[in-house]
Amino acid sequence: MRIIDSSAQWDEDVRDSIAAEVTQGELIVIPTDTVYGIGCRADDPHAVTRLLAAKGRGHHMPPPVLIADPSDMQRIGTNVTDVAITLAQNFWPGALTLIVQAQPELGWNLGQTHGTVALRMPDLPLMCDLLRVTGPLAVTSANLTGQEPATTITRACEYFGEKVATYIDGGPSGLAIPSTILDVTEETFRPIREGAISLEQIMEVLQG
Template structure:
């Protein structure tokens, strides 16, 4: 069973404990705006491999990364494309994952050889504060591939408690749709429509003279 920490009881102490686990190469489960996520340092190849194994993740599905603020893109992305900059300005923080060119030294196990990496800046204040302390973390949902995502710490414990080191209990999450995903490498394409509709993405890009591919 994973160690359970309560976020509301002492947020600072909980964040410090999670940070220590991450720095030791550990894997944690953390609450987001929608579901619980499995977090590990995206720069730690062994930790990212652990996340992939516990998810039972199929090849061809890279892991996304959560950041506290755009400054944390350093070391993760090779460049911020014009389209990405427009979408960051309009929709971050929020439920939009932007696919960037990946930094050359980012572990291939994270990108699965695609040369790209998906990144999101969440709008959940407690998670943002945690990410400021830990640095960027992977943000894949805390469930095995093909199973429903967890909305409570208890559901994470039941599904992955033997495989994560710590579960940060932030209470029930809101659920809803997974984030919208937009590819900004080459042509700008909508990979998955979520809380932010295609029309809003297209309109934001059009204002900057850019086009969302059909």
């Protein structure tokens, strides 16, 4: 277990060493533009199982996936709707998670997703830098199920301890509110969780 101060220690060597850990199936705790997250490679089913176990969550609650670029949504998703594209154009990077139909050949095992995947591009350059090296990461809020999400690295360490290989300390969370989650698998949207972005903001964009 190590703690990396992203403001003082972040460089390509540190980034690549963290990416190597992720490739080996390790869990990491990361800052995002909302709350801290705990994550692993999205395409590693064993790591995803460890991730859910660390959080105390079953496969009936699959984790969302962080991506580095909006174009990743077209690669990971299929039949991506105009609504999804419009919302991504207006709110990514940012605190909006979009549930889309997953490519059938994707082969990820994130849990009981019913053929969908929840995607978000974080508004944090450091994380996008890491994601470009690791590829998409399955990331859920850094807390034990039923507890408050961690807004500091200290709290995240209290939750997970040695279960996590590396903790990236980005300072206190700038926005201590989880992302808004929308199901956009159809040509409309269905709110799953209202968070940092209000439904009024969503409607304003879609109504033009």
